[in-house]
Amino acid sequence: MNAALLIDSSYFIAAFLFIYGLKRMSSPLTARSGIIVAGWGMVLAVLASFLYTLDVNDAAKPHLTTNIALALIALALGLGWAWRSGKKVAMTEMPQMVALYNGMGGGAAAAIAAIELIGYKTHGTVALSLAVLGGLIGAVALSGSLIAWAKLDGRINGTLRFGALQLVNGSLLLILLAIGGYIIWHGGAVAWPLFAVFFALALFYGVMMTMPIGGADMPVVISLYNAFTGLAVGFEGYVLNNPALMIAGMVVGSAGSLLTLLMAKAMNRSVANVLFSNFGAASDEAEGDIAGSQKPIDAGDAGINMRYASKVIIAPGYGLAVAQAQHKLFELVKLLQDADVEVKFAIHPVAGRMPGHMNVLLAEAGVPYDIIFDMEDINDEFKEADVAIVIGANDTVNPAARTNKSSPIYGMPVLNVDMAKQVYVVKRGQGKGYSGVENALFYADNTQMVYGDAQKVIVNMIQAIKSLGGGH
Template identity: 80%
Template sequence: MTAQFIIDAAFIVATLLFIYGLKRMSSPVTARSGIVVAGVGMVVAVLVAFLYIADVNPKAEPFLKTNIILGVVALAVGLGWAWWSGKKVEMTAMPQMVALYNGMGGGAAAAIAAIELFGHKAHGNIILVMAVLGGIIGAVSLSGSLIAWGKLDGRINGTWRFPGLQAVNGLILLTILGIGAWTVYQGGAVGPELIAAFFVLSLVYGVMMAMPIGGADMPVVISLFNAFTGLAVGFEGYVIGNPALMVAGMVVGSAGTLLTLLMAKAMNRSVSNVLFSNFGASGEEGQGEIKGSMKPIDAGDAGINMRYASKVIIAPGYGLAVAQAQHKLYEFVKILQAADVEVKFAIHPVAGRMPGHMNVLLAEAGVPYDIIYDMEDINNEFKEADVAIVIGANDTVNPAARTNKSSPIYGMPILNVDQAKQAYVVKRGQGKGYSGVENELFFADNTNMVYGDAQKVMVAMIQAVKSLEGGGH
């Protein structure tokens, strides 16, 4: 059995594990095992990479030894950092971690392109085109993801816009494409200065692309850069003749692209509108005056009212993650269920700061999958609900998106919380959502505000209901 046969067989196995793992990730019930399956595929691909190095350079002993040592060191550093950061990261910081890891993937693809182009190793027009495209997309994903991480982590505040921004971005992109086209035309025989400019401008473009985007669009942006990273990895896999990288990259790229389109659709906007509009920068413009007033209610009273309801629907948002209140929330849910109250969770596609953020948060608390529903599956049930409670969500429950044509979020599909007989909104204060748009739900006649940290609110609700039933102390 030759080394090449083992390499090819291992790459096929890794590819099948990637695809099967992704398939299992499509359902919350099997997602955990899907991640493990795909992880095993990655282990296979990484380990066989060492055999690939030895087989490609069997006679270059010093070079071979150096490559293997560097590979082991890189693997140890990567594993150590990932294990440490993955164990310590809070659920609220999960979107930042995803953005950061995604950027690392794009950076790795760009590094492969840099080695090929600086070393004049890429030969043939198709290989050169793939190397150039992978280099551009990978570098843009790296710098753009770092900006997304900075925004989500609070290290970069606000947006950065100036007159003519899109024209400047267009000029930078045309310059990058021009250098790339010239590199291909010259068969890769261009000076290192030009290639360095190519990568620097690509990194700059990623920054210029991500900086103007408002915080409300970050879930879509993370998904988009994830697609970019997948495409870049796939292109560079073709360049170095690695089937596992090609398939994994294309699978991630296509899945990320579909997810980006679905999330943009969930906001009733196009991807180009997300990237090039000023949404999220000036939410109050054109919104008009909101009638009514915010009506506060004690957390205990709200909890007791839900105890005597027949049906309660919960709409979670990022505030739930910030307060780390998911465990107390589920404790309260179990109390309601024991009192024969029907309880369901309603998840908006862009709730939280990344795709699936709320699903992961609830899964961490042990909430059963069969009471968690996507927006399109539960929206018609709100009018049957005695109570709808919003915990930390804002823009995804704003009825202005359905009724107010002057609102910046008009047309965005929302959870129909306002159609419930009674709505409670758990919120720290009277601030606006991530998009900066005032929420009309807060002023509605059937809405009461429960002010306070979500975890403390849930504790108060639990104590009130237990006291009511003679079980509190």
């Protein structure tokens, strides 16, 4: 078979596997197989790239390119690092891993752009423009994702905010666009130091764009940089005339863009508001005084009350992942189900530190998909629940978002936890959430606080229920 035909056929099959795999990822029931299918598509695309080492005009005389050894070394290093990190990463560190992988994809796209531009390999205004744009977006995704990783991992605490921040960032973007336009105008035939300045400023812009963003917005930021990476890869695929890169990049870019918009909508905010506002910086006075007090209860008493309830709805959050309590929580759920208690999970779109974080966490523990519900599918059921238990969630269950117009989170759709007959909140202490907003739910008449590490609290609940003689 002609090498060119073999390459095109491989890329066509790889593209089909990408799209089919993404389709299967849309449902928790088929997500795992979708990842595997898309993974095989990537394996095929990588193997097909090595077919370029065949002389298309004389396929009988294969020859190695000068970069084949470096490509194999890079492939081995990448596979080794991904395999090792993927195997050992804790569920609490999954958002950090996703941020790093996003950054590596963006960095790869930026590297392709740099090689094409500095080597004057790009021909045509369209290809040159996409190389410049892909390089800019890829570099921003790289540095921005690294900052997001550092924030999520606790290596960078706080945010960088000052009066002229938006002016500085706006000026940086204009300078980058001006340099990019200059490169395109001159057909890429400019001195290499200008390319160095362009990519250095793009990396710096990614840092400056991400540093002001608070931790509560990290799920949206990670999704946004995922979209950036996809777009950059798609643009560079066009530059290289590589269909697999184009299709994979555009699929990831469009999916990431849609997810970003949906998550911003779930927070009742625009993407621009996430990127450029000082969310969570509001003063306590702006939120207003909250009546009532936090009322503690023993974990065992709370567990016994759930044992005699008819319906319990669980609202998990990042604290569940931090405590690594998902397996014990499922043990508690099974005890309650053995006692004929109806148990359901309510998942907010931005619960955790990345899109779908809670779904992945519960799936790891073996929680059946048919008792896990998205917010819009279960919110009306809270008023029918005898008990709602909040584990490690905060802003996503704050009723002030519905009632307090002075609250920074006003208008954000939240779980209707406060409408349950009895609410238990499992929390380490009396601190505020990641957004810095006080939670009115914790002071409600029907809410009691179960203070302590989530895993220890749930263990005490399990012991209390077993002491009644029910369950096994």
